[in-house]
Amino acid sequence: MKPEDILRTAREEAEKQGFYKYRINICCSSGCLPFGALNLLKAFENAVKEFGVESECKVARTGCPGTCSVGPVVLVEPGGYIYQNVTPEKAREIVKSHIVAGIPVKEYLYANEAFFKKQLRLVLRNAGKINPMRIEDYIAAGGYQALIKCLTKMTPKEVIDEVIASGLRGRGGAGFPTGQKWNFVAREKNALKYVVANLDEGDPGVFANRTLAEADPHSIIEGTIISAYAVGAEYGYIYVRAEYPLAVNTLREALKQAKAMNLIGKNILESGFNFNIELRLGAGAFIAGEETGILASIEGRRATPRPRPPYPATSGLWGKPTLINNVETLANVPLIILNGGDWFAKIGTPKCAGTKCFSLTGKVNNPGLIEVPMGITLREVIFEIGGGILGGRKFKALLVGGPSGGCLPESMLDLPIDYESLTKAGAIMGSGGIVVIDDTACMVDTAWFFTDFCVDESCGRCVPCRVGLLKIRNILERIMKGEGKMDDIDLLEELGVYVRDASLCGLGQTAPNPTLTTLRYFRDEYVAHISEKRCPAGKCFKEPASMEVKE
Amino acid sequence: MMGDLRKINFATVWLSGCSGCHMSFLDQDEKIVDLAQKIQLAYSPLMDAKIFPENVDVTVVEGAIGNEEQLNLIKKIREHTKILIAIGDCAVTGNMVTLRNVLDNGAGAILKRAYIETATENPQIPNDVPKLLEQARPLNEIVRVDYFIPGCPPSADLINYVLTEIMAGRTPNMEGKAKYG
Amino acid sequence: MSVSSPVKIKIDGVEVTTYEGDTILSAAKRAGIYIPTLCYLDGLSSYGGCRLCIVEVKGSPKLFPSCTTPVSNGIEIITNSEKLRKFRKLTLELILSEKPHICSICVANGHCELQDLAKEFGVDHLRIEREWTAHKIDLTHDFLVIDHNRCILCARCIRACDEIEGVHVLDMKMRGKDSQVIIDMDEDWASSRSCTSCRKCAMVCPVGAIYVRDKPFSEIKDKEIAKFILSRRGS
Incomplete structure (x- = not known):
């Protein structure tokens, strides 16, 4: 094959797709599959046949447009209409109204425009729009x-x-x-x-x-x-x-x-x-x-x-x-x-160009996969794209950067997202996980949960990560059971800094972050656990309850 | 307290240990005479005092915390002592007293072994002695300890060095000296 | 490594001339500057696991294990800052608190590198509670014993078995806190078909984890074995 052949494929495919007036994209990613996305695909195909619009409407299986919390999701082009929680019954209705009559079914639409407003989808440019199983789709795009x-x-x-x-x-x-x-x-x-x-x-x-x-x-x-x-x-x-x-x-x-x-x-x-x-x-x-x-x-x-x-x-x-x-x-x-x-x-900030994908999870109204330009603030991500805290509760912290990220408090919400700012605040960009934590969560428990994950995943080669992390977890556990001593806070800090500085690889070097940042920003919760035997969130003094993390 | 002429109120305590550390303490030979001139023994297995007194300046504790009586005693000692010194591996790390810690139902297992399985006559677990703790603990896991002299037993010279330094108001430097075992 | 260009570095303010490809540790050793080590053993590949030999390099916020870090022209190395001493002491505290180490009943008492290092650094007590988990002791072999309660996972035995004896009987299973040295496919030592019973694992073990039964510990240990064999091989 020659380059011209690829370009010709692109032309031909675009032409072919141009025949269709509408394109119904059904998300068949891991988020929507368990909710019956494949049945939905069939339902749409049947509905299109039933109403005789096969020649003007293409039904395609695609990847995820990002709104994972309201799956199964269907994207109707042109116009970028996203339908949420679609069922086979709704599918028929959508075809009847939107495709045949040209009137979108308002009550089924994903009404949250804010979710996309501040996003800039470069990496995810094709996500939810092309059929990942067809190279022609990609070439045409x-x-x-x-x-x-x-x-x-x-x-x-x-x-x-x-x-x-x-x-x-x-x-x-x-x-x-x-x-x-x-x-x-x-x-x-x-x-x-x-x-x-x-x-x-x-x-x-x-x-x-x-x-x-x-x-x-x-x-x-x-x-x-x-x-x-x-x-x-x-x-x-x-x-x-x-x-x-x-x-x-x-x-x-x-x-x-x-x-x-x-x-x-x-x-x-x-x-x-x-x-x-x-x-x-x-x-x-x-x-x-x-x-x-x-x-x-x-x-x-x-x-x-x-x-x-x-x-x-x-x-x-x-x-x-x-x-x-x-x-x-x-x-x-x-x-x-x-x-x-x-x-x-030119995109993003001078030091951090481009965008970054984040998996927005936790106690937030619009969880999902987002892509934002570097330099956007955490506040914009959580309160605009994320739509604020679930159930109208109070924001307490957010964990940026996965299990070895840092827990940042409300005062850090105006921090711009870039590598340097996050590192300075004690968090990391990491893999791009943002877990939003509301006021029902105990920060000691949160630190414990992520430390426990890293203890499990440590390879065991170097002492700081293998033993140091384990001891950090044990001390956190002790504090959560009400057996903590005031010295434990200093010891946690000493161990945290040691594991961070002396570990062999990135896992150990970042794994103490949840502990170090909760000590830095939520020290009063530790003190309450130790000196007053009181958990401000009312969670502790029983077996450590693991935090819910939506995967 | 240093420098004044009042004698130092001094106590030694023997918990779950073999008394080897007390032997080593006595092994200071003629140096113990110097020590004796500075101290007044307030409580010790070497003398007949039943109750741990108040206002002790220095207490040297041998042995791990193995039973409930010792658990209460060490808390009381801490309360009434200015300087608490853990002497010997049992007091410092738990040493072999903690061998039972890795067993399920450690206390029960060793009682059974000692009083039933290996008993030659009248096998029964005694119930008129203090209750064994499930796991033995070194002192510093229960109370704050000011100084540590590891060793099984620590040498008489090391004991003398640490006590001399402390009584002179200095902090002993344990680098190159703190040998376990 | 024989023909390589000279490299000038500074260790603790002392100018040291060494050669390209040399590690900071061996350069320091030759210059008579002491850096504590534990998992490192002359003649075996470097593992970088124990973190005792970490040093500071001026201008870098990171710490470097001197046993694996190659020298480069002009670097200035600090081997003994207060931070390093504190970290090394903590490392020893952590190793000692990872397993139920009880020196007084250990075969290696008096001949143990961990015990010696603890003494050197004045680790007079452990601020961190120890793990009270019982680990397996494999007594099946005719004379070799592995007691996982004493193993510090330094991987010297694994490296000696692989690199010097060349049979790779030993390896590591699981990960993190559950890591354990295994024999063949995690079998009893007696049923190992690949073990040549050469005892090199026991010779290089820094603690009392692998030893020869009924033999005084001082006779088993041979910290020069790897270096010696390599020198006779001409490598």
């Missing part, structure tokens, strides 16, 4: 044109320069400048190099990468191919958790289709560039998402991080230079190539 541009008009160095100019930073959590990382690998003089796309999203309550893979797998694949072209790698791995069966299947199918179109394989689009991608499934360890843990796991060993240097850029998979990027980072790349680094750099 402009997909693989960035790859064609790279292969036909750009040298690898120019690709890297574009990414550097964009200011894109790693979306996996640490925020390392992506272009710089690519440069490190590109300058290595080794015939064999690897790229790895990291989709080992292990945080409880985080589902951004999962949704991306389920809704738009080719954006990940295209980004991966471009990264390989840029650094000169011929082999790549996409590492997915086996717990994401739908994402795995979607990616597998997408890879097959991309191979069939010679977008992966030998002599890609007759450019002379060879690149092969393999899917690797993780066995569920949180630590396998760590940069060196993932390498060990791909090599078939225990997912145990190792000390750096040497960094993967010089010695990664089987000792070869390896580029590891989070899939969200990679999904940004096609856009940067097509629109230019300067365009991307």
Whole structure:
């Protein structure tokens, strides 16, 4: 195949889709599937047949548009009408009124415009709009044109320069400048190099990468191919958790289709560039998402991080230079190539360009998957996009960055979302989980819950993380049972700082964050537990009750 | 208290331990004479005092907390003592007294072993002695402890060094000295 | 590693000339500067697990395990700041409180690297409650014993078995607090078909976790074994 063939496919597919006046997109992501999305798909197909509008209305299975709390969700284009909690009965009505008569069924619509108003969906540009199982859909939406541009008009160095100019930073959590990382690998003089796309999203309550893979797998694949072209790698791995069966299947199918179109394989689009991608499934360890843990796991060993240097850029998979990027980072790349680094750099803040996907969960009215420009405040995310606190209760804290994020209080709500501000406040960008906590939650219990998760997921190699975290958890447990001593607060702080500073990898270095930030912002709750044997939220002094986290 | 001529009110206590630390304490040989001139013994297994007195300056405690009587006693000791010193591994870490801690129903298991399984005649678990705690504990898990002298037993020199430093108002430096076992 | 360019670094203010590829730890050792270690053993690959050998590098907020961090020209290393001393002491406290370590009844009493380090750093008590979980003791082998109650998970035995003896009988199972050294596919030692009974695991064990039954501990330990064998192999 040649680049022209892809462009022709894009034209033809767009033309074909243009025949339809309406397109009904049924979310068949992990959020809506359990609520009968597949039955819904059938119901819509039947309804369209019943009313004889097959020729003007296309019914398609798609990924998630983001409003996971009101599933099953159906998106009707044009106009971007989102129907919530759709049932087969409602499906018939929607077709009858919206498609046949052209009148949207108001009472079934997702009325929450605020949810989308402040969002900027770049990475999730196609999510909920295209059929992830059809490469033609992606191509028709402009997909693989960035790859064609790279292969036909750009040298690898120019690709890297574009990414550097964009200011894109790693979306996996640490925020390392992506272009710089690519440069490190590109300058290595080794015939064999690897790229790895990291989709080992292990945080409880985080589902951004999962949704991306389920809704738009080719954006990940295209980004991966471009990264390989840029650094000169011929082999790549996409590492997915086996717990994401739908994402795995979607990616597998997408890879097959991309191979069939010679977008992966030998002599890609007759450019002379060879690149092969393999899917690797993780066995569920949180630590396998760590940069060196993932390498060990791909090599078939225990997912145990190792000390750096040497960094993967010089010695990664089987000792070869390896580029590891989070899939969200990679999904940004096609856009940067097509629109230019300067365009991307203007989005967000000067130091943090672009957008970030967040899984908004917890006690918030509109939970779901959102994508916002960097620099937006936490307040906007929670009270505008999120629609405020569930049940009209009082906001207490939010946990940013997954289980090793930080608990920030109300006074930090005007903090802009960027790597530096969050780190300074004691939280992290992490995988992009935001858990909203209302006044019914006890902050000691909250710290315990997330610490307990990290204790479970510690690999056990280094002492601070293996033993230090365990002791932090035990002390929290003691405080929750009313057996705490005032000295425990100092001890927790000492242990927290030690685990943070002395641990081998990112897991240990961030795992004390929930404890350290609750000590910093909610110290009075600790004191109440210890000196007054009182839990301000009325939760403790029984067995630690785990917080509900919606996954 | 240092520097004045009043003698230091001094106590030694023997809890769940083997008395080896007291032996080691006595092993200070002629140095114990110097010590004796500075202190007045207020309570000790070496003398016949039934009740732990009030206003003790320094109390040296050997042994872990193994039963309810000891649990109450150590709290009382803490209340009436200015400086509390844990001496020996049992008092410092629990040592072998805590071997039962890893067992399910540790107290019951060792009582059964000692009074039933290995009894040669009239096997029965006594009920007129203080109740064993489920798990033995080092002192600092129950009360605040000011100084620690680990060792099984700690050497007489180490004991002498720590006591001399404390009585001179200095903090003993345990680096290179605190040897367990 | 024999032909490589010289590298100049500063350790605790002392200028040290070493070579590319050298670690901070070995550079310091050659310069006679002491850095405490526990999981590190001369002749085995570096593991970076115990965190005792962490050092500060001027200009970096991070701490680096000196056993795995290679030197680079011009770096200034601090091996003994107050923060490092505090962290090392805490590390020892944590190791001691992870398992029911009872020195007075341990075969390694008096020959234990953990015990020696605790003494060196003045760990005169544990501020942190210990874990009272009983772990397995495997007594099935003719003379080798592994007592998981005493294991500090330093992985020296695993590395010696793999890298020196070359049989890789030992490995780690589970993760985090549940990590445990296993024999073959988590079998009894007696039923291991790959174990050559070479005792190197016992020789390198820093504590009393692996030992030879009925043998004085001082006779079992051989901290030079890995280095010695490697030197005879000419590697």
